[in-house]
Amino acid sequence: MIGKKVHIKSFGCQMNKLDTALVTFALKDAGFTFTESASEADVVLINTCSVREHAEQRVISHLGRLQHIKKTRPDMVVGVIGCMAQRLDRKLLKHDAVDIICGPAQIPQITKLITETLKLKKEIVAVTENIRQKTDQRQAQALEDFESAYSAREKKIPGQAYVRVMRGCDNFCSYCIVPFVRGPEISRPPKAIIDQIRKLADTGVKQVTLLGQRVNSYKYKAGDKTYCLADLLRMASDIQGIEWIRFVTSYPSEEFFDEILRAMADLPKVCNYLHIPAQSGSNKILRAMNRHYTTDQYLHLLAKARDIVPAIAIAGDFIVGFPGETHADFEATVDLVKKARYKNCFIFKYSPRPDTKSDKKLADDIPLEVKKNRNTELLAVQEKISGELSAEYLGKEVRVLVEGLSKKPHLDSEKSDGNPQLIGRTATDYIVVFNAPPSLAGQFVKVKITKTSPLTLFGRLI
Numbered sequence: 001m002i003g004k005k006v007h008i009k010s011f012g013c014q015m016n017k018l019d020t021a022l023v024t025f026a027l028k029d030a031g032f033t034f035t036e037s038a039s040e041a042d043v044v045l046i047n048t049c050s051v052r053e054h055a056e057q058r059v060i061s062h063l064g065r066l067q068h069i070k071k072t073r074p075d076m077v078v079g080v081i082g083c084m085a086q087r088l089d090r091k092l093l094k095h096d097a098v099d100i101i102c103g104p105a106q107i108p109q110i111t112k113l114i115t116e117t118l119k120l121k122k123e124i125v126a127v128t129e130n131i132r133q134k135t136d137q138r139q140a141q142a143l144e145d146f147e148s149a150y151s152a153r154e155k156k157i158p159g160q161a162y163v164r165v166m167r168g169c170d171n172f173c174s175y176c177i178v179p180f181v182r183g184p185e186i187s188r189p190p191k192a193i194i195d196q197i198r199k200l201a202d203t204g205v206k207q208v209t210l211l212g213q214r215v216n217s218y219k220y221k222a223g224d225k226t227y228c229l230a231d232l233l234r235m236a237s238d239i240q241g242i243e244w245i246r247f248v249t250s251y252p253s254e255e256f257f258d259e260i261l262r263a264m265a266d267l268p269k270v271c272n273y274l275h276i277p278a279q280s281g282s283n284k285i286l287r288a289m290n291r292h293y294t295t296d297q298y299l300h301l302l303a304k305a306r307d308i309v310p311a312i313a314i315a316g317d318f319i320v321g322f323p324g325e326t327h328a329d330f331e332a333t334v335d336l337v338k339k340a341r342y343k344n345c346f347i348f349k350y351s352p353r354p355d356t357k358s359d360k361k362l363a364d365d366i367p368l369e370v371k372k373n374r375n376t377e378l379l380a381v382q383e384k385i386s387g388e389l390s391a392e393y394l395g396k397e398v399r400v401l402v403e404g405l406s407k408k409p410h411l412d413s414e415k416s417d418g419n420p421q422l423i424g425r426t427a428t429d430y431i432v433v434f435n436a437p438p439s440l441a442g443q444f445v446k447v448k449i450t451k452t453s454p455l456t457l458f459g460r461l462i
């Protein structure tokens with residue numbers, strides 16, 4: 001397919017970013033070239049997210065724009081890949097723009113699917129039937145081979161890469177679509193993961209982020225030994241060239257928790273950062289969400305994390321307006337946020353996802369206006385805490401991995417010295433803005449912090 005131009009648009013989480021990078025590598029290998037403009041492309045791929053209704057609506061409106069382009073370029077092929085493809089299956093063909101539907105497990109076939117569609121000019125659907133059944137061995141091997149062959153290097157952020165350590169999820173939180181679109185939880189073999197990180201290090205990657213829906217439940221049995229995430233952290237730490245290792249997202253559970261924290265405390269390469277969503281501060285709502293902990297148990301985990309790794313920065317996630325959430329339940333969430341003292345929090349308004357337990361069994365009974373107000377109130381509580389924690393960095397020197405040019409101008413930063421504003425990140429996941437030459441992207445530098453805001457630190461390159 002030499003000369004055919006592909007445009008890829010990606011929605012959703014880090015898993016999707018990784019899948020997009022893998023697809024890009026595979027298509028480049030097959031001779032496709034890439035364009036930033038959908039209207040110039042022969043093939044447009046949309047990597048989709050089903051976690052929230054809003055994410056799906058954005059994909060549908062994007063398909064509307066592509067349909068418009070297709071009126072003048074009828075040969076253009078449009079593929080929907082990822083979670084929404086798996087969830088909606090053939091129903092997506094009702095949209096006139098769509099030619100290819102490819103679920104997350106079929107991504108290794110993407111080159112073949114595109115080539116066939118371009119040649120045969122027919123629609124193709126490739127998704128997993130009965131996704132909750134045990135993944136068949138051939139499919140699992142194809143995913144593993146694909147992942148290992150195209151060890152993705154994060155193109156947009158030099159020096160960084162994501163590495164998946166597990167697929168799917170078996171937790172069935174009542175609001176979550178992931179187990180129904182990504183299938184059963186499967187941990188990848190440690191050897192494959194470590195080989196992949198070694199390969200990435202050989203190409204100049206300095207930071208890897210290990211990905212899993214419940215990354216702390218990583219478990220792989222080989223002979224008499226069961227490997228857990230702490231083992232992966234130790235093995236990855238031994239790889240020359242890798243300087244920082246992160247992992248997301250952690251589920252609040254005692255299983256392996258101490259081992260992982262001890263690895264974080266012992267190994268200088270493991271970043272002192274934990275993203276551990278609580279979702280609610282009300283035990284009644286946590287039960288309805290099918291989260292397997294109470295707020296006391298959750299706070300106990302945070303206390304333990306801070307005890308073992310005193311410099312740890314912790315981030316959280318919350319859903320507001322879950323069915324049945326009373327004002328008292330919301331107040332309990334506010335209370336938890338105050339006690340947890342997160343570095344930052346991701347807060348979402350509940351939206352029912354089709355076929356999940358909460359959608360089938362619970363009425364979406366909290367008015368949108370109330371959801372919005374709770375979201376705003378919780379953000380304000382968190383912003384105050386974030387501001388206090390950021391302020392502790394004032395006057396300090398921090399080590400930062402430079403990501404590249406800052407996308408938007410930050411007026412608060414130091415006066416320009418002729419260099420553009422760059423953006424970098426500390427091991428504790430704080431964003432740092434400073435003026436410096438763009439050639440520093442992908443390098444570690446030291447920055448002295450001169451100003452702070454709740455979500456950003458500003459400083460001067462040392």
Ligand code: SF4
Pocket residue numbers: 169170171172173176177178179213214251
């Ligand atoms: S742990 Fe819960 S919220 Fe996270 S992916 Fe699994 S089911 Fe979804």
